[in-house]
Amino acid sequence: MKKIAVFTSGGDSPGMNACIRAVVRAAIYNQVEVLGIRRGYAGMILGDFVPLDREGVQGIINRGGTILGSARSAEFMTPEGRQKAFEQLQAAGVDGVVVIGGDGSFKGATVFMEEHPEIPFVGIPGTIDNDLYGTDYTLGYDTAINTALEAIDKIRDTAEAYNRLFFVEVMGRDAGFIALRSGIAGGAEAILVPEVETDIPLLIQQIGEYHEKHKHSCIIVVAEGDDAGGAFELAKQVQDKVPYEESRVTVLGHIQRGGTPTCADRVLAAQMGIGAVEALLANKRGIMIGVQHKQVVEVPFEQSTKHNIEISPSLKKVAHILSAI
Numbered sequence: 001m002k003k004i005a006v007f008t009s010g011g012d013s014p015g016m017n018a019c020i021r022a023v024v025r026a027a028i029y030n031q032v033e034v035l036g037i038r039r040g041y042a043g044m045i046l047g048d049f050v051p052l053d054r055e056g057v058q059g060i061i062n063r064g065g066t067i068l069g070s071a072r073s074a075e076f077m078t079p080e081g082r083q084k085a086f087e088q089l090q091a092a093g094v095d096g097v098v099v100i101g102g103d104g105s106f107k108g109a110t111v112f113m114e115e116h117p118e119i120p121f122v123g124i125p126g127t128i129d130n131d132l133y134g135t136d137y138t139l140g141y142d143t144a145i146n147t148a149l150e151a152i153d154k155i156r157d158t159a160e161a162y163n164r165l166f167f168v169e170v171m172g173r174d175a176g177f178i179a180l181r182s183g184i185a186g187g188a189e190a191i192l193v194p195e196v197e198t199d200i201p202l203l204i205q206q207i208g209e210y211h212e213k214h215k216h217s218c219i220i221v222v223a224e225g226d227d228a229g230g231a232f233e234l235a236k237q238v239q240d241k242v243p244y245e246e247s248r249v250t251v252l253g254h255i256q257r258g259g260t261p262t263c264a265d266r267v268l269a270a271q272m273g274i275g276a277v278e279a280l281l282a283n284k285r286g287i288m289i290g291v292q293h294k295q296v297v298e299v300p301f302e303q304s305t306k307h308n309i310e311i312s313p314s315l316k317k318v319a320h321i322l323s324a325i
């Protein structure tokens with residue numbers, strides 16, 4: 001293997017730059033050249049490639065976002081689009097590819113390799129949602145939960161001052177990991193996740209009882225993908241039926257996707273970046289590099305997809321015992 005390409009795809013996440021840096025430096029360490037692909041699969045189709053050397057990835061370890069940009073490409077979902085991408089990679093002399101992204105990015109790589117087995121892909125789980133099976137953490141998740149936690153702490157200050165009820169929406173289209181961890185750490189009174197059906201009448205009753213007993217601020221953390229329909233929808237269904245004089249809604253949104261990656265995310269980026277390069281050099285393909293119990297592991301793409309994951313029963317228990325309602 002003489003030349004590899006690396007790109008970021010789907011929802012960006014903090015730590016992607018640290019990971020690009022790790023891939024580039026691990027490749028150079030192994031005398032392999034690296035091309036960066038700009039704007040995900042869309043850039044692959046256009047041949048938007050940039051050579052990356054040691055200096056090219058200097059000073060990016062602490063930067064959020066991704067220097068390569070990201071995209072979700074409809075054209076890559078067609079055989080014609082993938083054919084164009086294949087021709088661009090071949091013309092550039094690429095022998096293997098590292099894709100940093102989520103579930104959809106790995107599915108794209110899997111279909112590509114079925115049609116064009118000449119070019120192997122190895123994946124690195126890059127998403128704030130933590131919704132891939134086979135890794136304890138995805139890249140960017142730790143930063144995102146700390147961003148969410150900081151926001152919840154600040155909301156608590158103002159919620160306490162006015163004795164208000166707050167509905168705080170965090171990201172997580174299909175998974176409640178961000179809600180569960182940031183909610184536990186922020187002392188949320190209730191945490192609503194897509195994995196557990198939300199019983200609105202019960203929630204209304206519990207908020208009422210909680211108010212009666214404690215006369216205290218109340219924070220409900222809700223994942224955007226919860227069946228209640230997000231924080232605004234939930235507030236509509238609940239706020240007039242509970243004894244709180246006032247309630248407010250805060251949607252944290254894309255602030256959870258940005259910012260300086262935490263130490264944990266940078267170390268994860270380093271482990272996974274090196275793992276991916278080593279896997280390509282060992283002629284592996286179609287696998288995601290994960291980390292389980294601090295050890296780097298390889299998980300086939302078809303197993304890594306999110307329908308395999310379950311929310312941690314142990315954290316669910318913690319949330320149940322420690323949430324007030």
Ligand code: F6P
Pocket residue numbers: 011102127128129171172173224257
């Ligand atoms: O997959 C990561 C994620 O941040 C989800 O939590 C969220 O639902 C989605 O991306 C938002 O995507 P977009 O940036 O395209 O609005």
